[in-house]
Structure formats: C-alpha cells, structure tokens
Amino acid sequence: MPRSVSRLVPKVPAVPGAGRRQQFSASTKRTLLDVAEGLFTEHGYAATSLDAVVAGAEVTKGALYHHFNGKAALFEAVFERVEQDATRSISQALKGRKDPWEKAQAGLRQFLEVVQEPRYRRIVIQDGPAVLGYERYREQEERSTFGTVVEIVRAVAGVGEWDLDEEMLHTFARIFFGAMSAAGASVATAAEPDVAAWRVEAAIGFIISGFQAMADAEVVPPWLAEDD
Amino acid sequence: MPRSVSRLVPKVPAVPGAGRRQQFSASTKRTLLDVAEGLFTEHGYAATSLDAVVAGAEVTKGALYHHFNGKAALFEAVFERVEQDATRSISQALKGRKDPWEKAQAGLRQFLEVVQEPRYRRIVIQDGPAVLGYERYREQEERSTFGTVVEIVRAVAGVGEWDLDEEMLHTFARIFFGAMSAAGASVATAAEPDVAAWRVEAAIGFIISGFQAMADAEVVPPWLAEDD
DNA sequence: CTGAGTACGTACCCACGGTACGGTGGCGTA
DNA sequence: TACGCCACCGTACCGTGGGTACGTACTCAG
Known part of the structure; x- marks a missing residue:
C-alpha cells in the first residue's frame, strides 16, 4: 500500500519570480524523503522497494535517480x-x-x-x-x-x-x-x-x-x- | 572469487558402518556454513549472493535450500x-x-x-x-x-x-x-x-x-x- | 526567439532470491 | 538379495527489484 503524499504540481505558479522550477524540484525531493522515511521505518531498508517509494511520491524512478545516486544514497539522506x-x-x-x-x-x-x-x-x-x-x-x-x-x-x-x-x-x-x-x-x-x-x-x-x-x-x- | 572448501565426496566410504549418508549430508552442511561465514564476513550479508556460496561449497542451490529455508536462515545459522x-x-x-x-x-x-x-x-x-x-x-x-x-x-x-x-x-x-x-x-x-x-x-x-x-x-x- | 540544461518519464537489462521438479543412491525391510 | 522409499542434491525456470540508457518537456538566460 504505497502511501501518496501531497506534492507541488507545476500547474499554477505558487510564488512567481525567482525560480519556480527549483521549488518544484525541492518539493519532489522532500516528498521522496518523506515517503522513504515512512516506508523505511515501517518495513525496513531491505523490504522497501524503490517502486513503492516512487509510487508513494507519485513520481517515477527517473525522478528518484535524478535526486539520489541510488537506494543507499536515499537511505543516507x-x-x-x-x-x-x-x-x-x-x-x-x-x-x-x-x-x-x-x-x-x-x-x-x-x-x-x-x-x-x-x-x-x-x-x-x-x-x-x-x-x-x-x-x-x-x-x-x-x-x-x-x-x-x-x-x-x-x-x-x-x-x-x-x-x-x-x-x-x-x-x-x-x-x-x-x-x-x-x-x-x-x-x-x-x-x-x-x-x-x-x-x-x-x-x-x-x-x-x-x-x-x-x-x-x-x-x-x-x-x-x-x-x- | 568463490572460495572452494574441501568437502567429503561420496566416492569411497570414509568411515564404514553407522550412516555414511548422514556423514556426507553433515559435511556439505558444514561446508555451506563455513563458506557462508567467510563470505558474510568479507562482503557482508547483502553483498553476498547465494550463487557465490554454493559455488564456494561446490554444490548447487538445491543442496542449500535442502538444508536451510532461505538466505536469512543460512545467516542465522x-x-x-x-x-x-x-x-x-x-x-x-x-x-x-x-x-x-x-x-x-x-x-x-x-x-x-x-x-x-x-x-x-x-x-x-x-x-x-x-x-x-x-x-x-x-x-x-x-x-x-x-x-x-x-x-x-x-x-x-x-x-x-x-x-x-x-x-x-x-x-x-x-x-x-x-x-x-x-x-x-x-x-x-x-x-x-x-x-x-x-x-x-x-x-x-x-x-x-x-x-x-x-x-x-x-x-x-x-x-x-x-x-x- | 532560441539554444541549453534541468527535471523528470519510459523502456529495458540482468543479477539474485526463491521454487518446482527430476533423479540417484544409500538404507531399511522382507 | 531384491526392492521400494526417502533423504539428498541437481536442473531449469520465474518474478522481483535495483540500476541504466535515453527520450522529452519545460524553464530560463541571452
């Protein structure tokens, strides 16, 4: 049961001006961390699949591997x-x-x-x-x-x-x-x-x-x- | 580099009499434990594949799963x-x-x-x-x-x-x-x-x-x- | 307006744990 | 001694999951 977490979606600019792009990026990264923390806590590192993480964060593995170098790096963060x-x-x-x-x-x-x-x-x-x-x-x-x-x-x-x-x-x-x-x-x-x-x-x-x-x-x- | 460990081979009965069959069985089990202990120590649990273990013990996964219920059980032993x-x-x-x-x-x-x-x-x-x-x-x-x-x-x-x-x-x-x-x-x-x-x-x-x-x-x- | 690069999505590979099943030889039994 | 059974192990295969190569859309500087 992949928990989904609310996350900024690039539809209407929340705060216009300096770097909206980076806001979305930071948001997804934070969401990934939140979801990963929850799953790691509940099932442990080994029993947590990256598919479950990205599903919970409502993104794909491409996003995850853009922000982190791998599963271990995600865990370390x-x-x-x-x-x-x-x-x-x-x-x-x-x-x-x-x-x-x-x-x-x-x-x-x-x-x-x-x-x-x-x-x-x-x-x-x-x-x-x-x-x-x-x-x-x-x-x-x-x-x-x-x-x-x-x-x-x-x-x-x-x-x-x-x-x-x-x-x-x-x-x-x-x-x-x-x-x-x-x-x-x-x-x-x-x-x-x-x-x-x-x-x-x-x-x-x-x-x-x-x-x-x-x-x-x-x-x-x-x-x-x-x-x- | 899968280390191979000497192991009893059913060719000539080492000690005749009471249960040579069980001797071979115990020998392979012990060999599996020895090899697993070495690999777990050297590379850790996660980085040790069962293929490497059975290769080192000169047996197959069939033998391993006959003696142990899985990787975690092998580790626990x-x-x-x-x-x-x-x-x-x-x-x-x-x-x-x-x-x-x-x-x-x-x-x-x-x-x-x-x-x-x-x-x-x-x-x-x-x-x-x-x-x-x-x-x-x-x-x-x-x-x-x-x-x-x-x-x-x-x-x-x-x-x-x-x-x-x-x-x-x-x-x-x-x-x-x-x-x-x-x-x-x-x-x-x-x-x-x-x-x-x-x-x-x-x-x-x-x-x-x-x-x-x-x-x-x-x-x-x-x-x-x-x-x- | 346009090149460039960030921020993802998509499709795929393959290593590895686990399983189903086949076979063979020792060992008890008659 | 013949025989059947089961422990013991081999073989072939599958599914999951981490990792990768590459395509794409969007944004921002110039």
Missing part, C-alpha cells in the same frame, strides 16, 4: 535528516542548563525519548550500521548525537577535575553512548517504557554517583594497580 | 555458530576465577579480544540486527554473550551487597553490555587496537571503581534525591 532532528531535540533540552550534571540528566532523558521514536530505532539503530557500513555510520554519529555526548562528558569531567586527555575522553563518551543506546533500546522494547526509562535513569545515575564518590574518596582503580 | 564460539571463548576465560571483580576483568578482556574478530564484528554487530530484526537478535544475545554478562553483574552485585531486584540487575547488565559493545567496536576500528583496548579497560575499571567507592562511602545518587 533520510538517515541524516532523522539524526539531525534527534540532535536538535536533544540540544533543545540542554538549553538554559548550567550545571553539567543537570545537563547530563536532561540530555539522557531527552535521548531516552528520542530512542523511542520508531523511525530512530529502525533507521538509525537497526538498519544504519548494516546499510551505511560501520565506517560511514560512525562518521554520521560523530557529527550529530555522539557529538553531543562528547560535549556533556567533557563538561562533567571538567567538574570532576579529572585530568583526562582527549583520547580518554572520547573513550568514555563512546562507552556512555553505547550504554545509552543499549539502554534506550531496552526502554523502547520494554512492556512498560516509562518504568524501564526510570530504571535506566536510576542505573546511569548510580554509575555517575560512583564517579562523584570516587572523586571524593580519591581511590585508585584496583585493576590498574598491577600496571606493568 | 552462521550467526548462532559465531556467537556460540564467542560465548565458549569468554566462558573459558572465566574458568578458575573466584573473585567476582577478577571475573569481570577477565570477561571484559576476553570480550575485547572476541570483538576484534572480523566475523564477530561484521556478522553479529553490524549485520545481525538488520538481518534478524531486533526481536530475534536480542533473543540470540540473551542466551549467549549477554547471558554471561548478566552472570558477572550478578556476582559483582552480590559482593557489593546492593539489593538490586532482577529487573534492575538486567538493566545494569544491558547498560554494561552496550558499553562493552561500543567500546569493543571502537577498539576494533582503532588505529592501535592494543592502546585502545587498554583505554577501554582503564575506563571501565574507572567506572567499576566508582561502584566500590560508592559502596564504601554509602553516598546517595544525586539526581535520585529529588524523587517525586
């Missing part, structure tokens, strides 16, 4: 848009927060919200790595959601006054991001997402409290004692 | 084998360890080794979720690698004498598993895997030390204070 929305959403939640711990909490909460969106789970988490390859997948991550995590970790580390070099900071961010992704997935698939979300918040909070406690007590990580 | 090997490898590393913290460390180290295997990264981490779907993917995880993580977390929590219910324990395990997966991926793709592995061990050790410090100091997680 959709992928980028979804990640951009997610990043904007999270960044918005951080507005106004001053305390790094508070920012971390707000960021986590908003991420747990985002990860419950079907499109994010399906397109970014599930199909993303396989379609884009881990190389490009991590490139995309780096300059979107993951980038936000890096900033938060940097802020928190600054409060703790730990002397982490840039590499170590990225390692921590990577670990936290992986933890959040997995946690988010468990939240999204849980029978009661709300309860599960609370559990995750509690667990992560538990871990972070450990950092604070350790900073206060000035303990030495036990399995770093036997360094050779 | 390969997937299970890889995960079983990984689980065995990690369990082996835990043998003899008594102290839970020590077990955690050994398990982490072995996991970081496993995650560097190209077949595990490509088949399990990269293509697994997309091909099997998140449902089946997590089912498989649950009774293999992730199950080991749960046991380790349970042991460690027992030492800390924290009263975690089963749900919370699973949440922690989920988080740690996600952290380890992401960390493992960063290790595998790093320019210097050894150094990266050390960083991850240090970071995770850092976090776990936080737990110990917190257990000693009996602090309260800060963002759990404002419970409503």
Whole structure:
C-alpha cells in the first residue's frame, strides 16, 4: 500500500519570480524523503522497494535517480535528516542548563525519548550500521548525537577535575553512548517504557554517583594497580 | 572469487558402518556454513549472493535450500555458530576465577579480544540486527554473550551487597553490555587496537571503581534525591 | 526567439532470491 | 538379495527489484 503524499504540481505558479522550477524540484525531493522515511521505518531498508517509494511520491524512478545516486544514497539522506532532528531535540533540552550534571540528566532523558521514536530505532539503530557500513555510520554519529555526548562528558569531567586527555575522553563518551543506546533500546522494547526509562535513569545515575564518590574518596582503580 | 572448501565426496566410504549418508549430508552442511561465514564476513550479508556460496561449497542451490529455508536462515545459522564460539571463548576465560571483580576483568578482556574478530564484528554487530530484526537478535544475545554478562553483574552485585531486584540487575547488565559493545567496536576500528583496548579497560575499571567507592562511602545518587 | 540544461518519464537489462521438479543412491525391510 | 522409499542434491525456470540508457518537456538566460 504505497502511501501518496501531497506534492507541488507545476500547474499554477505558487510564488512567481525567482525560480519556480527549483521549488518544484525541492518539493519532489522532500516528498521522496518523506515517503522513504515512512516506508523505511515501517518495513525496513531491505523490504522497501524503490517502486513503492516512487509510487508513494507519485513520481517515477527517473525522478528518484535524478535526486539520489541510488537506494543507499536515499537511505543516507533520510538517515541524516532523522539524526539531525534527534540532535536538535536533544540540544533543545540542554538549553538554559548550567550545571553539567543537570545537563547530563536532561540530555539522557531527552535521548531516552528520542530512542523511542520508531523511525530512530529502525533507521538509525537497526538498519544504519548494516546499510551505511560501520565506517560511514560512525562518521554520521560523530557529527550529530555522539557529538553531543562528547560535549556533556567533557563538561562533567571538567567538574570532576579529572585530568583526562582527549583520547580518554572520547573513550568514555563512546562507552556512555553505547550504554545509552543499549539502554534506550531496552526502554523502547520494554512492556512498560516509562518504568524501564526510570530504571535506566536510576542505573546511569548510580554509575555517575560512583564517579562523584570516587572523586571524593580519591581511590585508585584496583585493576590498574598491577600496571606493568 | 568463490572460495572452494574441501568437502567429503561420496566416492569411497570414509568411515564404514553407522550412516555414511548422514556423514556426507553433515559435511556439505558444514561446508555451506563455513563458506557462508567467510563470505558474510568479507562482503557482508547483502553483498553476498547465494550463487557465490554454493559455488564456494561446490554444490548447487538445491543442496542449500535442502538444508536451510532461505538466505536469512543460512545467516542465522552462521550467526548462532559465531556467537556460540564467542560465548565458549569468554566462558573459558572465566574458568578458575573466584573473585567476582577478577571475573569481570577477565570477561571484559576476553570480550575485547572476541570483538576484534572480523566475523564477530561484521556478522553479529553490524549485520545481525538488520538481518534478524531486533526481536530475534536480542533473543540470540540473551542466551549467549549477554547471558554471561548478566552472570558477572550478578556476582559483582552480590559482593557489593546492593539489593538490586532482577529487573534492575538486567538493566545494569544491558547498560554494561552496550558499553562493552561500543567500546569493543571502537577498539576494533582503532588505529592501535592494543592502546585502545587498554583505554577501554582503564575506563571501565574507572567506572567499576566508582561502584566500590560508592559502596564504601554509602553516598546517595544525586539526581535520585529529588524523587517525586 | 532560441539554444541549453534541468527535471523528470519510459523502456529495458540482468543479477539474485526463491521454487518446482527430476533423479540417484544409500538404507531399511522382507 | 531384491526392492521400494526417502533423504539428498541437481536442473531449469520465474518474478522481483535495483540500476541504466535515453527520450522529452519545460524553464530560463541571452
């Protein structure tokens, strides 16, 4: 059932003057992205045919291949848009927060919200790595959601006054991001997402409290004692 | 270039007696799995054609579809084998360890080794979720690698004498598993895997030390204070 | 008014997953 | 030992779907 989406049709010029042609072009491109996003979310990348996409957008494959280099390119464009929305959403939640711990909490909460969106789970988490390859997948991550995590970790580390070099900071961010992704997935698939979300918040909070406690007590990580 | 793998050919009975027929059958099935594993690892699921698999195994599609219900089923069989090997490898590393913290460390180290295997990264981490779907993917995880993580977390929590219910324990395990997966991926793709592995061990050790410090100091997680 | 190039539509190719069916040889049975 | 059955596998074929080559209409600069 190819969903049809309303789209500008070159009949009467909507806005006369500078480039009506390009308006139609942008409209069809956007429509293709919208339809593709819906189908990718619903059936996944592999089970979505380009015929279904162009049928939903009420165009032909000629139009699709004019705007995108192929199916993978179309997916990547959709992928980028979804990640951009997610990043904007999270960044918005951080507005106004001053305390790094508070920012971390707000960021986590908003991420747990985002990860419950079907499109994010399906397109970014599930199909993303396989379609884009881990190389490009991590490139995309780096300059979107993951980038936000890096900033938060940097802020928190600054409060703790730990002397982490840039590499170590990225390692921590990577670990936290992986933890959040997995946690988010468990939240999204849980029978009661709300309860599960609370559990995750509690667990992560538990871990972070450990950092604070350790900073206060000035303990030495036990399995770093036997360094050779 | 379809790699050909040596395989039993029904010419002279290798071991006479009980069921030579089944030996040939098992041999071809195993050969199909071996070839498929190699091709899936090298080119990925989507870019691997069944023609290439049967060519490498020196059989035809008739044989393949006799043993497996389809391409996805073939992949899942390969997937299970890889995960079983990984689980065995990690369990082996835990043998003899008594102290839970020590077990955690050994398990982490072995996991970081496993995650560097190209077949595990490509088949399990990269293509697994997309091909099997998140449902089946997590089912498989649950009774293999992730199950080991749960046991380790349970042991460690027992030492800390924290009263975690089963749900919370699973949440922690989920988080740690996600952290380890992401960390493992960063290790595998790093320019210097050894150094990266050390960083991850240090970071995770850092976090776990936080737990110990917190257990000693009996602090309260800060963002759990404002419970409503 | 006209050339040029954008923005599509049309027709087609072919790789690849899947299926239907045919055959052959081992293995239990009498 | 003869025989029939079924597991095991080969052969031939189809349909879907990604990708491509090429034609066309419309727009805008000059």
